[in-house]
Structure formats: structure tokens, C-alpha cells
Amino acid sequence: MNLECYRHFLTKDYLMGPNSLRILKELLERNPKPLKEDSLILDLGCGTGLTSFALCRETGAKVLANDLWISGEENAARFAAWGVGDKVTPVHENADNLNFARESFDAVVSIDSYHYFAGKEGYFQEKILPFLKPGGVALFGVPGIREEYDNKTIELLTPWLGEQAYMFRSVRQWKKILGEDPDMVSVEVFELDCFEAAWQDWLVLENKFARGDAAFWEQIIKPYTSFVGMIVRKKRKSVWIDILKSNSGC
Numbered sequence: 359m360n361l362e363c364y365r366h367f368l369t370k371d372y373l374m375g376p377n378s379l380r381i382l383k384e385l386l387e388r389n390p391k392p393l394k395e396d397s398l399i400l401d402l403g404c405g406t407g408l409t410s411f412a413l414c415r416e417t418g419a420k421v422l423a424n425d426l427w428i429s430g431e432e433n434a435a436r437f438a439a440w441g442v443g444d445k446v447t448p449v450h451e452n453a454d455n456l457n458f459a460r461e462s463f464d465a466v467v468s469i470d471s472y473h474y475f476a477g478k479e480g481y482f483q484e485k486i487l488p489f490l491k492p493g494g495v496a497l498f499g500v501p502g503i504r505e506e507y508d509n510k511t512i513e514l515l516t517p518w519l520g521e522q523a524y525m526f527r528s529v530r531q532w533k534k535i536l537g538e539d540p541d542m543v544s545v546e547v548f549e550l551d552c553f554e555a556a557w558q559d560w561l562v563l564e565n566k567f568a569r570g571d572a573a574f575w576e577q578i579i580k581p582y583t584s585f586v587g588m589i590v591r592k593k594r595k596s597v598w599i600d601i602l603k604s605n606s607g608c
């Protein structure tokens with residue numbers, strides 16, 4: 359993914375925080391299972407849909423672009439203007455109660471959103487895993503707190519984030535929240551390398567939220583926080599079950 363191709367999209371009209379495309383790029387590069395033209399991707403909490411657009415452009419896949427705060431109509435107009443209206447479909451649903459067919463998606467991607475709705479143990483197993491196809495992958499990137507400070511989150515981050523400080527968790531805490539399941543064959547949780555560059559792309563924008571964050575960059579954001587990446591792979595279907603079924607005429 360060449361970030362230069364998206365330079366014109368990195369504006370206050372489309373970014374809603376640190377550069378979501380840098381985060382997406384890093385996750386796609388670490389993804390062990392490349393997404394392809396015949397994939398179906400759910401972009402969960404897509405905001406203005408910039409990552410949905412990039413996912414479609416980079417992989418050729420169809421994308422369902424789901425968001426809560428931004429309406430489907432608004433995102434549909436953007437996708438049409440960006441020339442991907444036939445492949446990126448807006449959806450307006452609450453991530454707490456998604457209505458898709460089971461095993462629909464080759465990938466569920468969520469950038470700078472998952473911490474709003476998924477910070478409870480069991481959420482992934484109950485609300486995300488059923489919608490992934492066997493062999494599918496979840497790619498999440500969220501702002502978090504560095505591990506060495508995760509026992510002081512509220513104290514350190516409240517001056518910047520107020521009541522939302524609790525949403526910032528460390529690698530260790532996200533590992534625990536994601537938990538385990540026989541269908542989760544691999545769970546990787548790590549700090550993203552693009553942290554500082556993604557923030558710098560945001561802090562230079564003429565936007566009241568970016569200016570608000572800029573006031574806390576040196577004192578709080580840079581020393582105490584990070585971006586946490588999560589990659590979870592769902593177990594493939596056993597080929598033996600398919601062979602047994604076809605041999606038994608089931």
C-alpha cells in the first residue's frame with residue numbers, strides 16, 4: 359500500500375484521528391493471509407469510510423463499511439464520488455448488535471474504533487467470531503496505554519480524555535480481553551510501529567479536535583500511549599469433515 363496515493367485524502371474532512379491509513383497499512387502488511395478480489399471485508403467503525411475505500415482499492419475486495427456516528431447516506435455519497443460505489447456498501451449498525459449471516463466475512467477490520475465497543479471479555483467470541491468465515495482474520499488497531507503504565511491509566515490519561523480514559527488498554531490487557539476460543543487459532547497483540555507518524559499526520563491538521571490533542575501530545579500522548587494492533591485468525595474448516603460428508607452422501 360503506497361501512502362503517497364492517499365495524500366489528498368489526509369484532510370480534516372476525512373481523518374477522525376491519527377492517520378487511519380498508516381495503521382491499516384501496517385496491519386495489512388502483517389496479515390498472514392492476504393485479502394483478494396473475491397474476499398468480503400467488514401470495516402467496523404469505519405467513520406468517514408477512508409479505510410473502506412483503501413481496503414477496496416488495495417485488495418479489489420468488496421467491503422461493507424459499517425459505522426454508527428456517520429450515516430449510511432453520507433458514506434454512500436463519498437464512496438460514489440471516490441469511484442467505489444459498486445464495491446463498498448455502507449451499513450449503519452451498532453457493533454454491539456450486528457445483523458449479518460454467520461461466516462460472511464474473510465476479514466473484519468477495525469481501525470481506531472474497537473476500543474469504543476469491544477473492551478469486555480467475551481465480546482470477540484460472541485459478536486465477531488461467528489461472522490468470520492473459517493480461516494478468516496480479524497485486524498484491529500486501537501489507541502492504547504503502554505504496558506508499564508497500565509495500572510495508572512485513569513490517573514495519567516484523564517486530564518486528556520476525561521471519562522473515556524478507561525478505553526485505553528495495554529497489549530497485556532487487550533490479550534486478556536480477546537481471550538481464547540477453540541476457533542481462535544492464532545492471537546497476536548503488539549504495539550504498532552506507526553504510532554508517532556500516524557499522530558503527526560493528524561496533529562498538523564486545522565481541526566479543533568486535532569488542536570485539542572496537540573495540547574496534550576508532549577505531556578501525555580507521546581510518553582504514555584501507543585497504538586495496539588491485534589490479529590486473530592479463525593480456525594479453518596477441517597477438510598476431513600468435508601471428505602467424510604461427501605463420502606457418506608450427507
Ligand SMILES: C[S@@+](CC[C@H](N)C(=O)[O-])C[C@H]1O[C@@H](n2cnc3c(N)ncnc32)[C@H](O)[C@@H]1O
Nearest residue numbers: 378403404405426427452453469470471474475
Ligand atoms: C475515532 S472514529 C474512527 C473512525 C475511522 N475508523 C478512522 O479511523 O478514521 C471512531 C468510530 O467508531 C464508531 N463507533 C463507535 N461506537 C460504535 C458502535 N457501537 N458501533 C459501530 N461503530 C461505532 C464511530 O461511529 C466512529 O466513527
